[in-house]
Amino acid sequence: MKSYTFSFQILIFSLIIISCKKEMQLKSEFSKIKESIALHPKENYYDSTQSYNKIYKKNVSMQTRGIKEIHPIKTDSGKYHIFFTLDDGPQLPGTQICKNILRKNKVKATFFMVGTHVYGKERQNLIDSIQADSLFIIGNHSDTHAFRNKFKNFYQSPNVSVTDFITAENKLCIKNKIARLPGRNTWAINKKVKGESSAYTVAKKLDSIGYSVFGWDVEWRFKNGNIPIETTNEMIKKIQTQLKNNKTNMPGNIVILVHDRMFSKPQYTDSLKKFITILKENNQYTFETIDKYPLYTFQEKIN
Ligand SMILES: [Zn+2]
Numbered sequence: 001m002k003s004y005t006f007s008f009q010i011l012i013f014s015l016i017i018i019s020c021k022k023e024m025q026l027k028s029e030f031s032k033i034k035e036s037i038a039l040h041p042k043e044n045y046y047d048s049t050q051s052y053n054k055i056y057k058k059n060v061s062m063q064t065r066g067i068k069e070i071h072p073i074k075t076d077s078g079k080y081h082i083f084f085t086l087d088d089g090p091q092l093p094g095t096q097i098c099k100n101i102l103r104k105n106k107v108k109a110t111f112f113m114v115g116t117h118v119y120g121k122e123r124q125n126l127i128d129s130i131q132a133d134s135l136f137i138i139g140n141h142s143d144t145h146a147f148r149n150k151f152k153n154f155y156q157s158p159n160v161s162v163t164d165f166i167t168a169e170n171k172l173c174i175k176n177k178i179a180r181l182p183g184r185n186t187w188a189i190n191k192k193v194k195g196e197s198s199a200y201t202v203a204k205k206l207d208s209i210g211y212s213v214f215g216w217d218v219e220w221r222f223k224n225g226n227i228p229i230e231t232t233n234e235m236i237k238k239i240q241t242q243l244k245n246n247k248t249n250m251p252g253n254i255v256i257l258v259h260d261r262m263f264s265k266p267q268y269t270d271s272l273k274k275f276i277t278i279l280k281e282n283n284q285y286t287f288e289t290i291d292k293y294p295l296y297t298f299q300e301k302i303n
Helices: 002-039 058-065 094-104 120-132 145-149 151-156 158-171 197-208 232-244 266-281 295-301
Strands: 080-089 109-113 136-140 186-189 192-195 253-259 285-288
Touching (some): 080 094, 094 120, 094 266, 136 158, 145 158, 151 158, 158 197, 186 197, 192 197, 232 253, 232 266
Parallel strands (some): 080 109, 080 253
Antiparallel strands (some): 186 192
């Protein structure tokens, strides 16, 4: 009898702990939503009691923020379009090194940045210089990088996740509503989604507030945090093969993912320089920023 009473006490105790935890989670969700509303005093993105889409005033928001129109390139230009994208910046010295190489070679690129990585004067100055450079655009890669890589929790809490992106939008002064999801190769453009389905809800919500969400066609992978796995020649070969065999999301266009911290060490800085030079010297290829991706064709393609 005593052991039954004891088990019952343990059960009650566990239930109390679970409910306290849940409440703490809700409180944190609420504080983030409040923070977001405080940052957007003139815009009512959402409140927690109503559905996200009903309250969000997309058109008003697009006007008040001065968001740039997206002007996709024509796919019949006779060239392969390379969308070179660098994730997780600003990270030092990686982002600075990559920016310098790209600038020197006049290569257009897209930096998908993380809000919490912006701290201190040096990183802020770096962000400002990238924003001011016509070769580059900055895309939204969330504020906390999916609660510091807790991907499962992040994609199971869509409202909190979208708030995380809005926080980053403000910190990074995002001018183009372009996002990449942390840890998920998921695409969402004009109400169409594709890629890894665990992130569909978050991707659709971002799409509903005017974002285009871009995954990637090919990744220059890394190990031990920042060591490139493929050699420059292996990467070039991958790109050529995928384009030749129409194995990209959009034929004639390829989105390349790298992480700028991979190129911090001198030998890997050289790998990036070589990579850029080989592609740049081949007149089959032209580099573009991701705001020029052929969105409308993409929409038809994934129907
Ligand atoms: Zn990332």
